[in-house]
Amino acid sequence: MVKKQSEITKLVTNIVRKEGSKYSWKYAYGFLFRKIGDLYFDISILGVKGGFLIRDNDDPLFKKGFGKLCLDLNYKWYEFDNLFWEIIGSSKYIKKPMSYHSSCGHQMRAMELVGYEIPIDVWEEKKIETFVSNFLEEADTKVLEESSKVTSIEKYLPRMEKLYANFLIKYPRALVEIQAERFFCALLTQDYEWARQILVEVNTDNPVGRSDGRDFWRRAKVFKRKIERANVKLRKDLNS
Known part of the structure; x- marks a missing residue:
């Protein structure tokens, strides 16, 4: 009988890899992942032995x-990840395998669709x-629904805000913000104002998710100036 945490981890990992392949998910470093259009989806499935502290451990x-x-x-x-890596000086990750968008340890947070x-x-x-298997079947349906509806960054933004609001309801004590994600939306839509x-509003005395806090926002300010100037120059060249 499986009892140890290491045995549980091995059991779940083997099942996830096998079942994931049936639904055309790729697997690496504990994650199933898939890219559809401009959206990146990943699945995390973990087995936790009784007695470990995780999330709502008040469950009777x-x-x-x-x-x-x-x-x-x-x-x-x-x-989002590519912009993040450019800003923090880790652009080497952009050319790494797609799995790095889940597992490199320095990537943007993904929003929970189902948990x-x-x-x-x-x-x-x-x-x-x-x-x-049942979860992967549900996930496949959700992925197809989401990718058919969210076809532009303009459509992604309100969806992100809604998922973030849902996240805070589910985890009211979570110290998570999405200012970095909003900043990236602004850059991608060229809404520089x-x-x-x-950049003015963000509290740079506190970390923002995985965005390296003060140093990230200092770098973000410089990066914003650089791409804004590049786009202005491009528009001038096109109009000349």
Whole structure:
């Protein structure tokens, strides 16, 4: 019988890799991932032994020693990572494998589309396989729906704001902001006035997600000037 955390991790990983391939997801470093158009989707599925601290550990079943199967489908605008890497001086990641958008340790946060935590009393392979397969089937439907609706950065922005609001309802104590994501939306839509306002408003004394806090925003200010000047020059050249 599977009891140790290492055994649970191995069991879940093997199932995720096998089931993910059936639904045409790529796998690397614990994530399933897929790019459709300008959207990047990834799936994280973790098995956690009872007694480990994770998320809502006030769950009475969890206190009784039940484990949890955590399943999450997330997505983001693909270009966000490339902009982030340019700003922080890590543009080398842009040419790395696509899996780096999930697993390099320095990437933008993805927004949660679907997330579940299923109490597990016995880590039985067939049962876990069924949970994972059902989740991947649901994820496939969500991915197709989302990618058909969100076809531009202008359509992504309100969707991102809605998912962020949902996230704060689900995790009211989470110290997460999306100012960096809004800043990238402003750059991609060439709304430089909005980008300027964000730079003025942002609290640079505190980190913003994975965006390296004060140093990120200092670099972002320089980057914004650079691309704004480049676009102004391009428009002048086209009009000459």
